[in-house]
Amino acid sequence: MLKTDKKKICIVAISLSKGGAERSVSMLTHMLSRIGHEVHLVILVNQIYYSYSGNLFNLGISKDINGDTIFSRLKRFKKFRDYLKVQEFDFIIDHRPKNNYYRELFYQKYLYRDIKKIYVLHSSKQVLNTKDSLHRFIKIYKSNYVNIAVSNYIKNEILKANGLDNSLTIYNAYDPKWIDSDKISENPLNDKNYILSYGRIEDEIKDFRFLIDSFFKSKLWEKNIFLVILGDGKDKEELKVYVEQLKCSDFILFYPYTTNPFPYIYNSKFVTLTSRYEGFPMVILESLSVGVPIISLDIKSGPNEIIIHKENGLLVPNRNVDDFAKAMISLFQDEKLYNHCKNRASNSVEKFSINNISRHWEQLIKHAQ
Known part of the structure; x- marks a missing residue:
């Protein structure tokens, strides 16, 4: 003590x-x-x-x-x-x-x-x-x-x-003990390969629709890659209706809020943040702390004080669907970049x-x- x-x-x-x-x-x-x-x-x-x-x-x-x-x-x-x-x-x-x-x-x-x-x-x-x-x-x-x-x-x-x-x-x-969460290594989606986004589902703030559009544009779903949206909120049902009209609807999965998101984080390929504004987003800190890279819009405020571009994740400077889709494709296709970010993720947030x-x-x- x-x-x-x-x-x-x-x-x-x-x-x-x-x-x-x-x-x-x-x-x-x-x-x-x-x-x-x-x-x-x-x-x-x-x-x-x-x-x-x-x-x-x-x-x-x-x-x-x-x-x-x-x-x-x-x-x-x-x-x-x-x-x-x-x-x-x-x-x-x-x-x-x-x-x-x-x-x-x-x-x-x-x-x-x-x-x-x-x-x-x-x-x-x-x-x-x-x-x-x-x-x-x-x-x-x-x-x-x-x-x-x-x-x-x-x-x-x-x-x-x-x-x-x-x-x-x-x-x-963040608490280093998060990595010791019960059954953190067990993939809650079985063997599915997926991208994760989580938080309160209020689209005016978190802009999940932008993420969904970017995922659709990336065509990663054509390679059997899923987008998982974890959480609850007033816009969840509306987003589900929006997703149903997309060709990739079978590859966008909604899961309810959990007090222990770490198995979802740990087993994801990477986590995304597309909010319109933040303070100091715990999503980024939680993900990096358990060794998972991040792709985030460079919003006000917080992401650029945690994410080091191409070192522990990617910062996308503009709210542009094409740019965010390219970032997602890049982190999947560039194995060297991905492993570089993943290997540095947890150590990069030691000061927090x-x-x-x-x-x-x-x-x-x-x-x-």
Whole structure:
């Protein structure tokens, strides 16, 4: 165990549901507990798909029982405030999306007052990236002890670009033990040769339709290669209908969300990312950590801070179906390139391991005044 002065820390998140940001919250509870801090996790929605360390205060249970009326919401906020007062935390680490000024003002002035605040920004699409109430949001962020960006793009182009010098980057982490997941080497698709894409199926953000079009254009399906889309979301059924009209429909397979995607990742030829925007995509980190190359669009933000082009995967600079199809063909046909990327995949992300990222959090908390 890493050693540091013990602090009492409250991590606040919407939930521990199915996304990469939620997995990173789970990882942070384990990291801070491992360092030796007393960790409390407060979630606002009763969804728990990932493990956590420390004490859980699940406000989502009250929401499920009493509904989400204004009166019941105020009661939950009072319970939350009473909990913070009784526990006397040294730090609040808040992972919620920040998109409503008056809500954030309420959190700052009522819930979090007199506690050192650390806000974590997980997405490159933040209110600070727009002009809507920008100056008021900046005042809130300036009052924080520090603002954590999960990528250098978010730190430099969103936070510091708006005068928030109390900002630094701490990347999301991966756990080397993922490679030891139960039966990771057993191909869940038997002997099928496949490309994988996974995540929340919301096409406005993840753009799975672009991936499907690129796969169709690549004609890899004519060589008995499958595209597997793993996950759930509001656009899944619509995408299935779209796929049914394509000649390659038999080679595009949909599988439900799983808390353990690693057998699917490990046995894929490579993983793809075609999102319109990200923060620090865990899909890339998870895949490379178990030795699987990536093909990703070079979007804002994150991919070009993890992927080294033609070293551990391929970065496609433009959202162009032909270009992405060519990248997929290249990683299949160029055996030398593929083996080069695969052999370097896991070592290329060593700096993002849970041990290394823990040290960044340790230093931040240790030097807090």
